[in-house]
Amino acid sequence: MAKTSGSDTQSRRRSGNPARIHGTIAHDLGVAIVSGQYLPGEILPNEIDFSERLKVSRSAYREAVRILSAKGLVESRPKTGTRVTDERNWNLLDPDVLAWYFAGEPDPKLAHGLFELRLIVEPAAAALAAERRKPSHLTIMREALMEMERCGLDNEDGRNADRAFHDAVLEATGNMPLMSLASTIGAGVRLTTVYKARKDELPRDPMPDHWKVFDAIAAGGPEEARAAMTELVSAALRDTARALERGEKTATV
Amino acid sequence: MAKTSGSDTQSRRRSGNPARIHGTIAHDLGVAIVSGQYLPGEILPNEIDFSERLKVSRSAYREAVRILSAKGLVESRPKTGTRVTDERNWNLLDPDVLAWYFAGEPDPKLAHGLFELRLIVEPAAAALAAERRKPSHLTIMREALMEMERCGLDNEDGRNADRAFHDAVLEATGNMPLMSLASTIGAGVRLTTVYKARKDELPRDPMPDHWKVFDAIAAGGPEEARAAMTELVSAALRDTARALERGEKTATV
DNA sequence: TGCCACTTAATCATCAGACAATTGCATTGA
């Protein structure tokens, strides 16, 4: 277990808040668990020993465990101790858990799973958005795309704009469960831009696809929006596929 | 804030575990928040006062707040206090949060959102399952359906079997993010059987639709499975629609 | 042998109280 950097809500609150001990412990332990450093079924050292080894108070450590428990990663019982739960119980849709997954080397299998989810959800969401979007949604989408054009996808601002666009589409559906998928979809979107950052490949311009989706949503054409989004995600998957197979990755995570 | 009953992982751990104080506080506070008793932006009483009022120690109360914070419901800062976050930040895909939502009167808008999600995800999942299911998955599905037939849907066992079937379909996709949606989809499934329990309406037999899905998955026909699942969910939505509009509900939650 | 009630010890759960760190806000001064 090591550093503590990360963009999850635990180790670093939403806007530059200082790291709290329970948060950093939860982050570090969470990363250790999802990366397989502690296997499901394994039992963590007891609170006293572990908190001592981590050089923190028992209460701070316990709060960290509560966080992990709330996300389904561990389960505590008297006498038995705190054990890592079966992977099936992990709440993968939790933004922090997902962030912890991608803190290290992205798992190609999970990455593929995320793309599959995008391919299922985003076209349908685009169709719904085309029917329900309000002017404010269109404004957000337009500005996000313009920001993408201005920045490009080889930097953080551009990637955030990309994610903002996809978020806005989900938001425009007015469907709360779909909106909650934003962080998951966003992780998938980010994967594209990270994997694709291989310089030796021609960086296909993603903007035309994006604008097609936007135009369809703006025009109120559900099926056109669905088709355009399908094309967009498919293209992203194609661009990423080879890198995924090889498990390759570039610097900026 | 009142009782503390519930089937979430906080107030009652997986298998008859006794309720822990931090869990019951998290449950009660969580229900109070999602039911609008505390509005987003509102600030909770400070730890000392509130824990005193709740008759629990400050540490137990703090652990409860950590749980809520991990699920995105609240945010704590020194000096400011602990405030309820914007609803957009709530992790609706978290099994506990969803359970808390439906602890009281189900919100028709949310219920509709869940059906929409089912209509998007489940047909696609059925198609994937048809391609990838293993014999073990088919066994689980078959047994779940037989259990459904044996019990009917007007009791807890039958409803659990129903959910087990839908879970198994997601499981068979081998897609981790989709599997994590099981609890969310399950909540949607449960809604059907709860809303539909109006005795004066003819209880359409749901089994043929279910068997059609099963047969298609077993036969390895993706498109047949997709179509059958679409039909199943659509029918469930139709059956539920009127009750949803009227916001009616029956006893057993 | 096989089974049940009881004991035991390990671990988490809860409590109480103190002190530290953060931070929004008022106050002050230029």
Next chain:
DNA sequence: TCAATGCAATTGTCTGATGATTAAGTGGCA
């Protein structure tokens, strides 16, 4: 008007003790 400063409220962290739960062992008994 605005920036620097100090204050006070609140959460954050620490310490140490006691209670509750429970898996596993123990012994009696049929």
